[in-house]
Amino acid sequence: MPSLLRISVALVAAALGSQAQTFQRLGTCPTLGCVFPPDQADFLPGQVFDIRLEVHAPVNGSEAFNNGVPDEKFALTIQRVGEHGKARTVKEFLGLKAEPALEKWTFSYFEDLFAQDAKTPTVVNVASKAYRQVALYTPGEYTATLNFFGNQKTIATWTVREPPTNPKKHKAKNVLFFIGDGMTISMQTAARLIAHKSINGKYQSLLQLDQMDNLGHQMTHSIDSFITDSANSATALNTGHKSTVNALNVYVDSSPDPFDDPKVETLAEMFRRVRNGLIGIVTTAFVADATPAAVVAHTRNRDLAAPIVDMFLHGETNYSWPGVKGVDVLFGGGAENFLPTGSFQGKNYYDEFKKAGYGVAFDNKSLQTLDNKKRALGIFSISNMAKWVDRQVLKKNLFGLKNSPTGDGTDAVDQPGLKEMTLKAIDILHARSKADKNQGWYLMSEAASIDKMMHVLDYHRALGELLELDDTVRASIEHLKKLGIYDDTLIVVTADHGHGFDVFGGVDTQYLHAASSDRQKRSAIGVYANSGLSGYTVAPDSSPKNNTVVIGAQGANFPVQWDPRFALAAGVVAFPDHRENYTTAQNGPRLPAVNSADGFVPNPTDAQDGFALSGTIPTNQAQGVHSLTDVAVYANGPGSEAFRGVYSAIDIFFKMADALGLATFSNTTSSHH
């Protein structure tokens, strides 16, 4: 693609020279002049965003410049490529009423691990300005040029993408967007193996994901590192803009305030602004976790759970960002940020939501009785919700946790699953849309603990969560058909990143248990021909005489048993020191490693009859980490053909926005200017 290369030659060499390293001064800013959104940013026509400019003057270190005094007279010009005349100032180009105030601050960072060990930080002084809530309406390429320190320039090429479909003829009324957090293709293969029977190499049934109409792959990397977390990958999916680890719907600046980073409008925000669309959020995590937060929240720090809960109800209160100001459905865990002991400004957020007219549910029973016409909040546990395996198979693990969402110290034993939450969310969104202008809805439903259980190397529970997601997609398709809105609804299922997980053999757990040394225990693993077949689809008491097909108590699409003698030998590529015995942990999710004076070491109470493995990651890491792999995308319904092939995570935003017809070509349709 020589044309693309040509445009950005100046940036390529600059960017790569200083950034192919593990520590960076500031992501996406390889020079001393930073433009956010940076070079190569894509926008939907009319998408609202902030511009942040920074000029850096490192006081010391390899880039020390100008005695640490940043240029305060920097200026940005913008020009649409192909437009006649000179580049105009940002104020003129965007028709802004006033030039924003100059801001100044100082930050520091380590240039590499040697500097960190030596405790020699590099200090950087910054001069900055932020231009808030702007938008570009005309498709095409734009050149934004920051002039600083007299003769230095940073050039950012921005592209406003022409939508493939006329927004007035949009294809879908609703979007049902499933995120299997951390769901890697190899996990789907393993989930199929444990839940679906095969005879002589032929599966007798398949995952719902296997049967979706369209298949694609997406690249998940961050903007400034190749391994993403769930915040910036969700940012890509929700805004069409890649960002930095931990950031939600902002580009990360170097300022100390975690709420002043330049924001980008999300799909939900555009849908609400352009069409008054209804917004639902369902997750099995705490609701302020990165993936659900990314539907509407804006902050460079995903950990700020309490203010994020406030954003679900009030929108952003800083910088008058338009925001959604009240999602229609919010279901998940995370009571700790609703109760006064851990909430924003110490308020009782159950009361705040009730005052705003929300129905509120605390368990599956009350979830089912929520009024479909009212906005709804359902918080079903403190912290993350129970895992499918514990909810359905090892139910004793629900007791003794004192995790009732009411905060009364009882156990949250009647938690709904992803399926129950998602179907109820559809009912509410559908009823509210019908009762209003039939404007449609956007529902994000997250199977959060695929990721959480992979992090703690609890492969069995992770696969249980994946199977629950698959079952939820299957049930949702049926439910949409029953409601008569399947043909109006684009369904997209994807992940936000992977884990380097795979199955490499079968293991005779009896032999492993009986073996005495670590090295002998490894002989229990059968590879290739000795991997055998799936023990999870065979009832413990089955025999050749038993002439019936066994279906587990949890239904046809789940394992018949979770602890066969011949189990899967599975693993991940990134793990702390731990032991492996390949059985389903009986007392709840695994905790593979515990901290010690020498960093994390195997948890003495985990997988006690297993063999020891020394880790592959820094010893300060308690659990496995995300991986690079592309993840799969599945789509059904209007606009779903666009999801075929291989593309960036940001394209999922553009494809969904195109299906909903969210582009706007002038600011007259917008309420924010």
Next chain:
Amino acid sequence: MPSLLRISVALVAAALGSQAQTFQRLGTCPTLGCVFPPDQADFLPGQVFDIRLEVHAPVNGSEAFNNGVPDEKFALTIQRVGEHGKARTVKEFLGLKAEPALEKWTFSYFEDLFAQDAKTPTVVNVASKAYRQVALYTPGEYTATLNFFGNQKTIATWTVREPPTNPKKHKAKNVLFFIGDGMTISMQTAARLIAHKSINGKYQSLLQLDQMDNLGHQMTHSIDSFITDSANSATALNTGHKSTVNALNVYVDSSPDPFDDPKVETLAEMFRRVRNGLIGIVTTAFVADATPAAVVAHTRNRDLAAPIVDMFLHGETNYSWPGVKGVDVLFGGGAENFLPTGSFQGKNYYDEFKKAGYGVAFDNKSLQTLDNKKRALGIFSISNMAKWVDRQVLKKNLFGLKNSPTGDGTDAVDQPGLKEMTLKAIDILHARSKADKNQGWYLMSEAASIDKMMHVLDYHRALGELLELDDTVRASIEHLKKLGIYDDTLIVVTADHGHGFDVFGGVDTQYLHAASSDRQKRSAIGVYANSGLSGYTVAPDSSPKNNTVVIGAQGANFPVQWDPRFALAAGVVAFPDHRENYTTAQNGPRLPAVNSADGFVPNPTDAQDGFALSGTIPTNQAQGVHSLTDVAVYANGPGSEAFRGVYSAIDIFFKMADALGLATFSNTTSSHH
């Protein structure tokens, strides 16, 4: 899929009761009466196959029966489902001239690891018959019932698939089938990262695979174990029949003869028989390796390299199997099985091929001068061919190996790459087709050492091989367009299985090298935000002042450097004890582990400055093993839309056969009856 379940209820419980274990009496035969092809086998109409029946009488062990005396009066009946009347005998149903002779033998196996440790094998006496070279021409379901021991039955349901397209209106004239051996989706992501530049999270160029028209996933498992090797996975791709580890285009029986197992006709054999199609085989492995062998060879033991070489020239000499009897192109390594010291019956196979009219080449120079009108043999090294990284970057590693294909003890320094071999093969097949009846060709081109380098944990070389495959696909598309046959040619690219590989971070190799303890070395790894960007796309001497885009000496689609300070932290889930330092091994492919009295331990000369990892597999395993994950399928050209979605490896055979129109509905078009 209740209808499928209903059909096979009897077999499900029986099969799963005894087979979900790491050791089996005989794969696909859970009862004491075995039918091959077994239950659930699929056939193309007219596809030739053998039937093998076995009755087992275990002398001892958990299944001991009838004092170890097998029933010799067993009988098979066949009925087409929906056909009136009683089931007929196999002889009558298939119109065979005579009943085959009864065969008898004995074999033994261990029931599990405890029995193996105790050295208590189970002995099984067998009575058997084989019905050779039969075919089913009418699409539909067939029930084959083996009656044995008086009242026992084994029922196999066979399906002859109705082709979606009328074979007379076939879509493709040629098929170019690429196999990236062991190529996992996560490897493609990693290969993209090291070879293609990105700016602020946006790739400036992509893999050719990323840009193919159609994307699918295939399930790779064996018929009787969930982890496959490259032989039986290639069997699935070439015949539409899954088989057992190590088996090539046969179902594995229990007899001692590795050539008498029941055969199934391959796509190449059908193409030759039905249309006199031209057949080409290209590989970077030794040519008798499993993947190239699977185009035409039939044996339960892939390791029989010398007779496999004979099969490329003469077809099967046992049991008068029709076979191809001389492929048109055969390019790769493996001189050891052509030279009299290691060949079939001690002949010089270069001479044998020459006598049969083949042009013969031993290096890239002579490859390029081969006459395109003649059949061609190119053998370019002893054993597997050189790896791309060594051929293109670390060329010193080509010297001192004494691996000249002529056997003269010199070095094979002028080896062609996959691209050179594939383009020349296309030229020959195209020229020969044009000079004959324009009947078309089938070329299988294998990037074998993606797998071989993953096995030895040499991730860098594996990714080099993957990039060479990608470059070959790109060049082949261009070449087919130049020849004017792109629109006639179905191109399919897939893998035969995965490895549990992924990238989980970046690593500061300078810090790792300098750190003194294993635990401190792990601190060199940066995860998430600290993973950084790809160091492989940055020239060692680049700086922000260097205002040019750097392209590696090997071209735009390869890394600029292979040993950046900030390297990929990558790994696999299945590995022997070894050390990791994340650098490209400078002296040729890695050898991560060596044998000792206590099994395999880290090779003292490998990754000497790395940290130690204890393995995840039995200590008798020298290298990493294959994994379960589904692998990707990419397709362009006529018939390529059929490759979308998720399906079994066997479906790839049926989709290619449909594109070529190879089904035959009566035996009058066939020469073999």
